[in-house]
Amino acid sequence: MSEAAERLQAFLQKTPYVQFLGMGAELAGDEMTAVLPFSPHLVGNPTIPAVHGGVLGAFLEMTAMAQLSVLQKLTRAPKTIDLTVEYLRPALSKTTYARAEVRKVGRRVANVHAEAWQETRASPVALLRCNFLLGPGEG
Amino acid sequence: MSDAADLPIDFIERMLQSPQCASLNLQLVSVGPARVAVRLPWREELAGDPDTGVIAGGAVTTLLDHVCGLAVGATSSEGTRSSTLDLRIDYMRAAAPRADVTGEAHCYRITHNIAFVRGQACDGDPADPIATAQGVFVLAPASAS
Numbered sequence: 001m002s003e004a005a006e007r008l009q010a011f012l013q014k015t016p017y018v019q020f021l022g023m024g025a026e027l028a029g030d031e032m033t034a035v036l037p038f039s040p041h042l043v044g045n046p047t048i049p050a051v052h053g054g055v056l057g058a059f060l061e062m063t064a065m066a067q068l069s070v071l072q073k074l075t076r077a078p079k080t081i082d083l084t085v086e087y088l089r090p091a092l093s094k095t096t097y098a099r100a101e102v103r104k105v106g107r108r109v110a111n112v113h114a115e116a117w118q119e120t121r122a123s124p125v126a127l128l129r130c131n132f133l134l135g136p137g138e139g
Numbered sequence: 140m141s142d143a144a145d146l147p148i149d150f151i152e153r154m155l156q157s158p159q160c161a162s163l164n165l166q167l168v169s170v171g172p173a174r175v176a177v178r179l180p181w182r183e184e185l186a187g188d189p190d191t192g193v194i195a196g197g198a199v200t201t202l203l204d205h206v207c208g209l210a211v212g213a214t215s216s217e218g219t220r221s222s223t224l225d226l227r228i229d230y231m232r233a234a235a236p237r238a239d240v241t242g243e244a245h246c247y248r249i250t251h252n253i254a255f256v257r258g259q260a261c262d263g264d265p266a267d268p269i270a271t272a273q274g275v276f277v278l279a280p281a282s283a284s
Contacts, residue, residue: 014189077187082230
């Protein structure tokens with residue numbers, strides 16, 4: 001297992017909330033795809049049924065953090081400074097995937113964009129823009 | 140002043156019964172005109188960092204998304220359905236370890252199609268929130284006029 005893959009697995013396995021969502025990730029080289037299998041406890045709207053919007057936002061935020069863990073060794077978990085989620089389509093009772101792109105990593109702040117989709121990558125269900133505080137020190 | 144009988148209490152309670160809400164164990168704190176407060180009880184499973192026991196940002200995101208949607212719901216006596224279009228969250232600080240988090244939201248403007256909402260999440264003092272939220276919701280077609 002590569003060092004990046006080890007860091008990714010460590011992040012996924014040590015974060016209780018990642019386990020709560022049931023989220024996993026696959027790594028091909030340095031390209032990570034996060035996977036959120038459909039599960040009844042994720043449903044926000046039982047009539048459609050659709051995955052809760054908050055869960056999608058949370059999944060995207062965790063995907064962004066996982067991508068940061070792939071990119072570099074983190075001395076501590078990145079702290080979310082702010083995030084914006086845009087909802088494009090309902091996420092139906094299917095597996096949801098996400099990929100994150102790290103736009104900038106500075107000494108203190110990282111900017112990450114992420115995108116979630118289900119069957120068609122070109123038809124995303126939600127988009128994320130996020131800033132994280134890195135490294136030691138007070139938040 | 141609005142009569143409590145005008146508030147869609149049953150609607151709000153039904154909206155808190157979705158599987159994700161039940162699995163987070165979200166508890167209704169209060170309902171007012173276009174205002175709702177909900178508590179997310181802390182538990183180990185929701186921690187973002189097992190070393191500190193601080194609740195995951197993702198759980199707070201779901202709480203804020205949901206309470207903002209409920210505030211839209213509380214704008215009419217029969218309850219208004221909506222979907223999140225855009226949600227922005229600023230995290231001021233980490234929650235206290237093992238602390239319950241309360242989310243509150245106010246729908247301050249509603250048009251035929253769109254609702255604008257502000258919210259915040261606190262682990263104690265409402266004057267010292269852990270996060271603030273700004274959301275835009277699109278009303279369900281049946282609710283739009």
